[in-house]
C-alpha cells in the first residue's frame with residue numbers, strides 16, 4: 001500500500017528577516033528563535049522539503065482580522081520608535097517591527113496559496129507569534145493574528161467555507177478565540193494550561209457567542225500533562241469535533257512551549273507541561289490524517305510560542321519529520337506526564353465533556 005505521505009510535499013516558509021524584530025535583552029521572544037530554526041533547516045537533512053522563494057510583497061490587508069485604527073496605530077508606534085518601544089508590559093517593538101509583522105502576514109498568504117495551488121502542506125516559521133493579538137490591540141508578544149489571518153484569507157481568496165484552527169501552544173489562544181467568537185465558519189480549538197496566563201480566559205464553558213455558539217472549544221489541561229494525556233485529549237475531544245465540523249482547511253497554531261524542556265527564559269523555571277517530541281509527532285500525524293480524510297489534505301502550520309531553543313527546534317523537527325515521513329509515525333519516547341493526579345485529570349475530562357454536551 002502506498003504511504004499516505006508519498007508525493008505530498010511540505011513547504012517550509014522560514015522568515016529569516018524576522019530577526020530584525022528586536023524585543024530587548026533577555027526577552028524570551030527573541031531573534032535567536034529564528035536563527036535556531038534557520039540552523040535546523042539549513043544544516044539538518046530533516047526531510048525532502050520544498051523551500052519556496054520568499055517574494056515578500058505589500059498587498060496584505062490586516063483589516064481582514066484587525067480594526068483599521070489599530071493597524072494605523074501599530075504602524076505609527078513602530079515607525080516612530082527610536083529604539084525599543086513597549087506597547088504593553090510584554091509586547092515590544094522597534095522600527096523594523098512593522099515591516100516584519102506585515103511580511104509575516106504575507107507569508108501566511110503565500111502558504112495558503114501553496115496549499116490550494118500545489119496541494120502542499122505548509123509551515124510558516126515567523127515571529128512574533130500571533131494567537132494573543134486581538135482585533136484592536138497587541139497582546140502577549142503578538143502584533144498581528146497570523147493564524148486568524150490565514151483562515152480569513154483562505155475564505156476570501158480561495159472561497160472555502162469552514163476552517164478549523166487547532167492551537168496547541170501552552171497558552172490559551174485568546175486572540176483567535178475573540179476574533180471568531182461570533183463566527184460559525186471558523187472553529188477555534190485551544191488546548192492550553194489552566195489556570196494560566198492569560199488569566200480569566202480559556203474556560204471550557206466559553207463555547208462561542210451568537211451564531212458562533214458551539215464553534216469555540218477550550219480544553220484547559222492540568223499542568224504537567226504528557227503525551228498520554230494529550231493523546232486522550234485528541235481522541236475524546238479534538239478528533240470527534242473535527243469530524244463533526246468537517247473543515248475545508250485545518251490550521252495549526254503550533255507553539256512548542258508545552259514541551260517538558262521548556263523554560264520560557266534562561267532563568268531555570270520548571271516547565272509547564274510534559275509533552276515530548278513524540279507528543280508533537282502524535283498530534284501532527286492525527287491532524288494530517290484528519291486533513292486527508294476531511295479536506296483533501298489541506299493542512300497549515302504557523303509558529304506560535306516555544307522559547308527554549310533546544311525544545312523549540314526539536315519540536316519543529318518532529319512536526320516536519322512526521323509530515324515528510326513515508327513510514328507510520330514511531331514514538332521515540334512517550335511521556336506520561338509528571339505526578340498526574342488521577343482525580344484532577346478525571347475532573348478535567350468531565351468538565352470539558354460537559355461543555356461539549358449540548359452540541360454533541
Ligand SMILES: [Zn+2]
Nearest residue numbers: 169170171305
Ligand atoms: Zn505560548
